[in-house]
Amino acid sequence: MKKKKYDIEKILSNLGIDALNEMQLSMQKTIKSFDEVILLSATGSGKTVAFILAILENLEEKNDKTQALIVVPSRELAIQIEQVFKSMGTGNKITSCYGGHKREIEENNLIEPPAIIVGTSGRLCDHIRRGSITTKEIKILVLDEFDKSLELGFQEEMEFIISSLPSINKKILTSATDATDIPEFIKMSNPQKINFLTDSEAPRLAVKQLISPDRDKLQSLLKLLCTLGNRPTIIFCNHRESAERTAAFLKEHGIVNEFYHGGMEQLQRDNALGKFRNGTSNILVTTDLASRGLDIPYIRYIIHYQLPLTEDSYTHRNGRTARMEASGTAILILGPEENLPAYILENVENIELPEETILPEKPKWSTLFIAAGKKDKINKVDVVGFLTNKGQLKKEDIGLIDVKDFSSFVAIRKSKMSHTLHLIRDQKIKNKKVKMEIAK
Numbered sequence: 001m002k003k004k005k006y007d008i009e010k011i012l013s014n015l016g017i018d019a020l021n022e023m024q025l026s027m028q029k030t031i032k033s034f035d036e037v038i039l040l041s042a043t044g045s046g047k048t049v050a051f052i053l054a055i056l057e058n059l060e061e062k063n064d065k066t067q068a069l070i071v072v073p074s075r076e077l078a079i080q081i082e083q084v085f086k087s088m089g090t091g092n093k094i095t096s097c098y099g100g101h102k103r104e105i106e107e108n109n110l111i112e113p114p115a116i117i118v119g120t121s122g123r124l125c126d127h128i129r130r131g132s133i134t135t136k137e138i139k140i141l142v143l144d145e146f147d148k149s150l151e152l153g154f155q156e157e158m159e160f161i162i163s164s165l166p167s168i169n170k171k172i173l174t175s176a177t178d179a180t181d182i183p184e185f186i187k188m189s190n191p192q193k194i195n196f197l198t199d200s201e202a203p204r205l206a207v208k209q210l211i212s213p214d215r216d217k218l219q220s221l222l223k224l225l226c227t228l229g230n231r232p233t234i235i236f237c238n239h240r241e242s243a244e245r246t247a248a249f250l251k252e253h254g255i256v257n258e259f260y261h262g263g264m265e266q267l268q269r270d271n272a273l274g275k276f277r278n279g280t281s282n283i284l285v286t287t288d289l290a291s292r293g294l295d296i297p298y299i300r301y302i303i304h305y306q307l308p309l310t311e312d313s314y315t316h317r318n319g320r321t322a323r324m325e326a327s328g329t330a331i332l333i334l335g336p337e338e339n340l341p342a343y344i345l346e347n348v349e350n351i352e353l354p355e356e357t358i359l360p361e362k363p364k365w366s367t368l369f370i371a372a373g374k375k376d377k378i379n380k381v382d383v384v385g386f387l388t389n390k391g392q393l394k395k396e397d398i399g400l401i402d403v404k405d406f407s408s409f410v411a412i413r414k415s416k417m418s419h420t421l422h423l424i425r426d427q428k429i430k431n432k433k434v435k436m437e438i439a440k
Helices: 008-015 024-031 045-060 076-086 104-111 121-130 146-153 155-163 218-228 242-250 266-278 311-316 380-389 414-424
Strands: 036-040 069-071 095-096 116-120 138-142 170-175 191-196 203-211 233-238 259-261 283-286 301-304 330-333 367-368 398-403 407-414 434-436
Touching: 008 076, 008 203, 008 233, 008 414, 024 045, 024 191, 036 045, 045 069, 045 076, 045 138, 045 170, 045 330, 069 076, 069 121, 069 146, 069 155, 069 367, 076 095, 095 233, 095 414, 104 121, 116 121, 121 155, 121 367, 146 155, 146 170, 170 414, 218 233, 218 301, 218 330, 218 367, 218 414, 242 330, 259 266, 266 367, 266 398, 266 407, 283 434, 301 311, 367 414, 380 398, 380 407, 407 414, 414 434
Parallel strands: 036 170, 036 191, 069 116, 069 138, 095 116, 138 170, 203 330, 233 283, 233 301, 259 283, 301 330
Antiparallel strands: 367 407, 367 434, 398 407
């Protein structure tokens, strides 16, 4: 059957990209000649666009079955890939499948098979077992951040998925590190490796250490944040309980922050990330869940409040900053009995904190939660129109808008929020009255 044509110029225009980078061009060329490809490239370098174009290169015309499956380690990465694909405007259907919301919603989306499915391994296994996903026509398999899926213990699920795909003729694995062996169950016989991992990114990442006089490093963290100011910062902890405890301590001492981990409901996670992305909070306290796959640009500081357990974890945490052309700083806080991990080979500068510090300036934005989203036929234009008309806001008073399937998060200038809420409290958006409140 003929391959379906796609308009690369239109796709780049829709993405706001002038041209493909060297890695993406290499992927385009390689996928034409090889059926098994391992793509190694740094976080933020454009791997998602690279493998989506590789999929488009191999989609068949007049095929009403699912042809490509993308397996990811986290629901956030699944959502991000779906958003990137939809923004390309190819006319092909994509559906994302992940835990944290009703399976029935996905089942309805799968009744007419999408050309591409992206999802987490556990939810994909569930759909395959239930027959919601028909696998016999799937020809292209992408394991995005495959090493993270293995690290998180999803080997059994991945093995089941691969064993359920009888017709695969293209396999693409991606990673931001070159440290993981390819398991036998992935069944790669002679993969072609595209390696764009270099040390050229290193000068943009400064590594520093702060020596804490106490085993409980919270006071040192507090003073450090006061010294750094209100620049976007991610604080990494090793456990969910530690993230919540750290976030609570900072909040008690006047530091606005959000915490984020895998034990939270999806709406809570969307809420926390939305507030961090739009500047309602400049500090995110999290576990290694946030070390990959999240589309959060312009992170200035990465703070390792608890030392990473592995070199891979250290690499991916730091990958949240110094992305593309930006610079960033990674800071490790060391207690009295802690030393720098042996794999840290950079020149590490000591941080000396001043005796007296003042709290960072509070964020100027607040977040409005609207209990309606894409599935309610609401988009960003609708939200702006509603808030400028009914809420009497100027466009400069409206910041980042994030529209999810069933909810929306809108940054509004904090000084305007109270009056806006009063004006819109009894108003309808798209002829529908929905819950609207300050995001908690």
